[in-house]
Amino acid sequence: MKTRLSWVIGAAALLMVSGCGKDLTPLKTQALGLVSKYAPQIKTATETVSGLLGRAEGLPLELPGATALVNALNGKKETLTQLQGLLDAAPAQIEALVKGGKGEELQQLTTGLDTNVGGPLGTLTADLDGLATQVGAIEGEAKAAAAKAGVTTLVEKLTPQLAGAQTALDALRARVKGVPATATGAAALTADVEALNSALATGKGALDGLSGKAEGKTPEELQALVDTSTTELDALVAKLAADLPALTARADALDAALASGTAWSKDLGGDVVIDGAPDGAESQLIAFLDDAARAVDDTTWFDFDRLTFASGSAALDMEASRPQIANLAAILTAYPALKLKIGGYTDNTGPAAANKKISLQRAQAVVKALGDAGVAADRLEAEGYGPEHPVCEANDTEECRAQNRRIAMRVTAK
Known part of the structure; x- marks a missing residue:
């Protein structure tokens, strides 16, 4: 144990x-x-x-x-x-x-x-x-x-583009300066060309100063500067790409008009210049107003040449008609005593009553457009004559009838 x-x-x-x-x-x-x-x-x-x-x-x-x-x-x-x-x-x-x-x-x-x-x-x-x-x-x-x-890339990318645009614009400016100031469209074209040149100068200045603006900025501030500058300068490049060809086309058209003798303009004072055709409604009206020997009567009418209505309608196509409406409003402003009667006319096809009605409506549409442009109502009146008083009495061809479908004006006071 x-x-x-x-x-x-x-x-x-x-x-x-x-x-x-x-x-x-x-x-x-x-x-x-x-x-x-x-x-x-x-x-x-x-x-x-x-x-x-x-x-x-x-x-x-x-x-x-x-x-x-x-x-x-x-x-x-x-x-x-x-x-x-x-x-x-x-x-x-x-x-x-x-x-x-x-x-x-x-x-x-x-x-x-x-x-x-x-x-x-x-x-x-x-x-x-x-x-x-x-x-x-x-x-x-x-x-x-x-x-x-990014700053460097932007400058290197846009500097040659803006330089090329400046060269083209300088050439266009030289062309426009050679055009008579009274030629139709010359004043407006010159103003638009100079406005584009001013925008280009501003853009070039901004691009030239971009590197200096970049100094001392934080990365976030630098990126914001690049983003903003890129947006603004890209917009300028796009504007130049669109406007330069358009302005050049206008200069070409103006040169062609001068060559054919179809250019006309009138300085109404106060930096207001209107354009039209030498034989257009505006030039004929002003010639009548400026001629003291020509008295107001019931028979002197001036046909509008740049008013357009929708087919079969009394609706005035303002996109196409605005230049002549604006010119006439400017004339009424420059000649404060001037009063006008607007007459509407048709061809002889269709019922006479219907023709007279639409001719009145079209005359009233012109009066309204002038009123919308600032002309006092008591200086204007409208009347529709239908197929009466044809300028092409035969009324037998489309070309002839087209001449009779018109809007005209008569001076009632000057």
Whole structure:
């Protein structure tokens, strides 16, 4: 009995020395707690490093510090991969040590988790703030470089375009200056050409001063300057592309009109110049008004030559008719004693009553348009004559009937 008891006591002592008899649950809990503690920290750090690395790899590597920054972040990424590997292996190792009753080794593993994972992880996490600052700083340099390059690109792109436009516009200005100021459309064309030249000068000035404006600006301010300047100057280039050909076409038409003798204009004073044809309604009316020897009568009528109505309608096509309406309103303003009667006429086709009605409606439409242009109602009257008083009495061909479908005016006071 004594011998058996001694064996039991000896076996127990041996177990205590080896750790097999010790309850390892608290130590296991501690070790697994460290795994649970460091796992989310490694995950967060890995996500942070990946984000910073993605930003850093998008930077121009020729910028100072960019390559070293990418290398540093790749080093952090590799460290985190190693730490994650240690952490991933720990649970199985812990279970094996507990199962084998190896308390001393379990204690070493627990201490190792703190030393070999927690320590490097803490250092790495502390380094990330500095690395993030470096990424932000180099990104700022990259933005500044890109914005400055944008200024240079814009200047290099648009300078020759605006120079070419200026050459073409200078040639057009020289042409227009050679046109008699009294020619139909000359004043308006000159004004439009000079307005375009002024816009071009403003744009060239803005482009020339762009580099100076870029000095001392933040990357965001630089980019805003580039964006605004690009929008404004692109709009100018588009305007030049559209307006230069249109103005050139007007100059060509004016030259052709002068060559054929069909150009006429009248300075009404107060910077008001009207255009028309030498034998048009405006020129005939003004000639009558300026001739003191010509008295007001019931038989002197002047046919409008630029009024258009919708087919079979009394609706005045203002898009086509506005120039002559505006001219007549200007004449009435320049000659304050002038009063007019507007007469409407048709051809002889269709019922006479219907023709007389539409001729009156058309005359009234002209009176209304003049009223809308600012002419007082008591200076105008309208009457419809239908097919009466034809200017082409035969009324037997379409050409003849077209002459009879007209609107005319008669001076009732001057």
